[in-house]
Amino acid sequence: MQDFSEFIAEKYLQQVETDYINLSPGLTLLQNLISTIQGTIDIYQTKSDRHLEEFISIAGVGLATSQIGSAVILAEIPKNQNPLTYQIQIFALSLFIGLIFAALTYILLRSLRR
Structure with a gap:
């Protein structure tokens, strides 16, 4: 049994050594292909992360300026106006302020990226 x-x-x-010699070049090519694909995936992931960060920055600036604008304007309600109408006007104005600052942030981020 030992001899067998x-x-x-x-x-x-x-046979294993022969197979290893024959298959090694293909393994190297596959490893290079996997590395190339991983590099491409990393590039796309980085771009996606950057776009998400830009969107969060723009939305944050827009919301913050909108809130600050409405808080400053609503600090004192005029006595001769209907409070509900005045609050609706201030809400629309604060949205407009937020959109303006969000647009400015978008333009600033685009110009800094170039």
């Missing part, structure tokens, strides 16, 4: 085991081990060891 040594004979089989020697036979298959040669």
Whole structure:
């Protein structure tokens, strides 16, 4: 049984070594292909992350300026106006202020990226 085991081990060891020599170039090519694909994926992920960060920045600036604008204007309600009408006007004005600052932030971020 021992002789048979040594004979089989020697036979298959040669076959494994031959297969390794024949398949190694293909393995190197596959590793290079995988590295290239991973690099491409990383580039797209970075671009996606940058766009998300820009969107969050723009939305944050718009919301913050809108809130600040409405808080400043609503600090004192005039006595001669209907409070509900005045609040609706202030809401529309604060949205407009927020949109203006969001647009300015968008333009600023685009110009800084170039």
